[in-house]
Amino acid sequence: MIPLGHYLIVSAILFAIGTAGVFLRKNLITILLSIEIMLNAVNLTFVAFGRAQGNVDGQIITFFVMTVAAAEAAVGLAIVIGLFRHRESLNPDAFTSLKW
Amino acid sequence: MPETLLFYLFSGIAIVASALVIGQRNPMYSIMLLITSFGALSALYIQLDAPFVAMAQIIVYAGAIMVLFLFVVMLLNAPQEDGAEWDRAHPLRRPGVSRLGALLAGLLIVQLVWALMRATDASTAVNASGDVAAISSVRSVGRVLFTNYVFAFEATSILILVAMVGAVVLAARESGR
Numbered sequence: 001m002i003p004l005g006h007y008l009i010v011s012a013i014l015f016a017i018g019t020a021g022v023f024l025r026k027n028l029i030t031i032l033l034s035i036e037i038m039l040n041a042v043n044l045t046f047v048a049f050g051r052a053q054g055n056v057d058g059q060i061i062t063f064f065v066m067t068v069a070a071a072e073a074a075v076g077l078a079i080v081i082g083l084f085r086h087r088e089s090l091n092p093d094a095f096t097s098l099k100w
Numbered sequence: 101m102p103e104t105l106l107f108y109l110f111s112g113i114a115i116v117a118s119a120l121v122i123g124q125r126n127p128m129y130s131i132m133l134l135i136t137s138f139g140a141l142s143a144l145y146i147q148l149d150a151p152f153v154a155m156a157q158i159i160v161y162a163g164a165i166m167v168l169f170l171f172v173v174m175l176l177n178a179p180q181e182d183g184a185e186w187d188r189a190h191p192l193r194r195p196g197v198s199r200l201g202a203l204l205a206g207l208l209i210v211q212l213v214w215a216l217m218r219a220t221d222a223s224t225a226v227n228a229s230g231d232v233a234a235i236s237s238v239r240s241v242g243r244v245l246f247t248n249y250v251f252a253f254e255a256t257s258i259l260i261l262v263a264m265v266g267a268v269v270l271a272a273r274e275s276g277r
Contacts, residue, residue: 001103001225001226001227001228002103002104002107002147002225002226002227003222003223003224003225003226004221004222004223004224004225004226005216005217005219005222005223006107006111007144007148007226008216008219008222009212009213009216010111010114010115010144012208012209012212012213012216013115013209013213014114014115014118015208015212016205016206016208016209016212017115017118017119017121017122017205018118019204019205019208020122020201020202020205020206021121021122023198023201023202023204023205024122024198024201024202024205025122027127029127029130029169029172029173029176030121030122030124030127030130032169033121033127033130033131033134033169034121034122036134036161036165037118037121037134037137040137040138040141040161043141043153043157044141044144044145047145047148047150047153048148048226050150050235051148051149051150051226051227051230051235052224052226052227052228052229053229053230054229054230054231054235055230055235055244056234056235056240056241056244057244057248058150059150059152059153059241060241060244060245060249062150062153062156063153063156063245064249064252064256066156066157066160066161067256067259067260068256068259069161069165070160070164070165070260070263071259071260071262071263072263073165073168073169074168074263074264074266074267075263075266075267075270077168077169077172077267077271078266078267078268078270078271079270080172080176081172081175081176081270081271082270082271084176090176
């Protein structure tokens with residue numbers, strides 16, 4: 001039998017990997033992918049806790065997280081496309097001015 | 101014990117693939133590795149008696165969201181991270197800052213694992229309690245979703261609508277000006 005803590009540790013490692021990606025990478029697409037990693041780590045926590053409690057509420061919150069992730073990906077990628085049209089770059093350091 | 105072995109196999113795949121997502125310079129490879137990570141995570145969901153979440157993970161995440169990312173990467177056609185002059189001149193681009201970020205992420209892992217080790221009920225088996233047939237059935241998930249969580253469900257439909265309109269407005273070409 002797998003303890004609950006092992007799932008939580010896997011989730012914590014995944015979340016830290018996602019955080020590291022947001023800090024370290026200089027590509028807007030990869031930063032959005034790192035945010036998806038973090039959301040998935042939290043999903044794993046929800047499902048593991050829901051299973052440990054013996055109810056389905058954890059799974060249902062996971063669906064809401066997936067919905068928010070889909071909305072975030074759609075709007076975020078639209079913003080990335082708009083930014084790329086202006087500067088021909090995906091580097092977040094290229095977008096330092098508020099107006100151009 | 102095959103169950104434990106499968107858990108370590110799939111969690112290892114998920115962690116290694118996620119770490120490689122960050123390591124790739126080409127976002128196309130990052131997306132493919134993230135799909136691998138999502139597949140391993142859905143195997144973990146099946147082990148947690150959540151087959152519907154596992155299928156939604158594959159269909160919605162790997163099938164829809166990651167394909168959206170792929171389309172954008174191919175549309176922008178900017179495979180490599182560029183090192184322009186503002187990039188190297190920027191004070192935050194010095195290697196010490198990146199090392200500090202990696203160090204903070206490593207500290208986050210140490211802190212979370214340490215806190216989880218100290219938790220009292222973290223060592224109980226995850227599938228010790230509850231009725232497996234009731235938890236894993238789509239019927240019970242749908243029943244709770246459309247009774248207890250019906251307001252949140254309707255709110256997410258409005259969220260999706262707003263996101264769709266926002267994405268169309270943001271990504272549309274400014275032809276009027």
